[in-house]
Amino acid sequence: MIGWGIGAALGAAAVWPFAVEAMRPRMTRTRREVAPGQFTTLSQGVTHYQWLGAEDGPVAVCVHGLTTPSFVWGPVAEELGRMGYRVLTYDLYGRGFSDRPRGAQDSAFFIRQLDDLLEDQGVAGEITLIGYSMGGAIAAAFAGEQAGRIRQLVLLAPAGLGHDLGPVADMAVKYNLFGRWMMLGFYGKSLRRATEAERGLPSRIDRMVDLQIAETRLRGFAPAVLASLRGILDEDLEGAHRNIAEAGVPVLAVWGEKDEIIPLSCRDTLAEWNPDAHQEVVAGAGHTLTYTDTDEVMAALRRVL
Secondary structure (H helix, E strand, O other): OHHHHHHHHHHHHHHHHHHHHHHOOOOOHHHHOOOOOEEEEEOOEEEEEEEEEOOOOOEEEEEOOOOOOHHHHHHHHHHHHHOOOEEEEEOOOOOOOOOOOOOOOOHHHHHHHHHHHHHHOOOOOOEEEEEEOHHHHHHHHHHHHOHHHEEEEEEEOOOOOOOOOOHHHHHHHHOOHHHHHHHHHHHHHHHHHHHHOOOOOOOOOOOHHHHHHHHHOOOOHHHHHHHHHOOHHHOOOHHHHHHHHHHOOOEEEEEEOOOOOOOOOHHHHHHHHOOOOEEEEEOOOOOOHHHHOHHHHHHHHHHHO
């Protein structure tokens, strides 16, 4: 009986994270009714997008990061609009109001989504491409393949040059099935704890912490993060950055001095791969610089754009 009980407990523990994930609420049409912006069906699923800023002018496309969807661009998009830019933001698959397709989330996956969206929106000319965190890796991968479409590339605390996402994410990448078990069972809680610790930070986005936490409770979020960790965030992007340098695409990289996720030492890696990249550091800023240090970020952008 004792052995049977132990076996049952182990079995329950083994399936628990998968059962919890299956019971999480889906992204439904009802949930999408409260979304700002619009939706379009692309080759890999429904994508939520929004045009912000000026009604006419050069196009700036903003790509968000691993866990925080397109609402992270609100303050930056507002300022870019004042500079005369038409700003296109969108939710990467697995985040925000976009679909949650299964499968790998490597650079090809994200490049295809951006390609599809630009074609769908009739954006044919050169763009200013701005990537934050994992969005910086996506932007670099896109620009490395299609440098001729990029007027300027802006990388804000960009991934793809080294990162530290914590022990749960690290184990999830290293171990296949156990990593998935860890991710589904513990990553959401770990991320919520880390996000709560930022509640006291000044923010240009209302209820930023609540919005971030709400993301972790939806079905498909944790699997999407895992697919990205094992996909684009595990890729070597040196070739992309060297292609960007060779093509002569103007690059601005902005780093947070106190960033513990994308450490400032990554600046040296970018300088090695692309010596022509213009780099600036926001004093005292962490990884949240897009919404906690918007003025400093925009000051750097105004000096270059």
